[in-house]
Amino acid sequence: MEDIFCRIIKGEIPSTKIYEDDDVLAILDISQTTKGHTLVIPKAHCDNFLSCPADIMHKVMDVAQRIGQAEMSILGAKGVNILTNVGEPAGQSVMHFHVHVIPRYLGGEGGFQITMKGQDTSAMDLPRLAMDISKALKK
Numbered sequence: 001m002e003d004i005f006c007r008i009i010k011g012e013i014p015s016t017k018i019y020e021d022d023d024v025l026a027i028l029d030i031s032q033t034t035k036g037h038t039l040v041i042p043k044a045h046c047d048n049f050l051s052c053p054a055d056i057m058h059k060v061m062d063v064a065q066r067i068g069q070a071e072m073s074i075l076g077a078k079g080v081n082i083l084t085n086v087g088e089p090a091g092q093s094v095m096h097f098h099v100h101v102i103p104r105y106l107g108g109e110g111g112f113q114i115t116m117k118g119q120d121t122s123a124m125d126l127p128r129l130a131m132d133i134s135k136a137l138k139k
């Protein structure tokens, strides 16, 4: 079955459109975590950021940047979260790559807190870890 964003792109399901070109669609997120919460979506289906072809990923990120800039300039936002979830453990619920652009305001309703809990790293070999990841980078 097609995911909900494929159906929105085809026009089968209504959306509140902000931007569209041949490759990219940007719509208001139905949940409006904060006022202006936007989703930037490639029209060609790919599951997530990691599996998206680089040229399309760059186009999506370009639109995300422009939307963040526009929202900062007209909505009174004092910050923006740009985020994309990859896989269920990371909170991805729609398996079609999308970037959230979430304006942040001083006070007010909505929003969320990102809490990064540090671990005890004393038993970790961090230089080895860095080397392993570095070696696995695709050229």
Ligand code: AMP
Binding pocket: 004, 013, 015, 027, 028, 029, 030, 031, 032, 039, 084, 085, 091, 092, 093, 094, 095
């Ligand atoms: P994620 O959890 O990162 O996969 O984000 C999926 C997002 O899609 C959520 O923030 C939902 O609120 C949003 N969403 C789901 N259905 C729709 C829809 N029909 N129109 C707009 N946004 C949607």
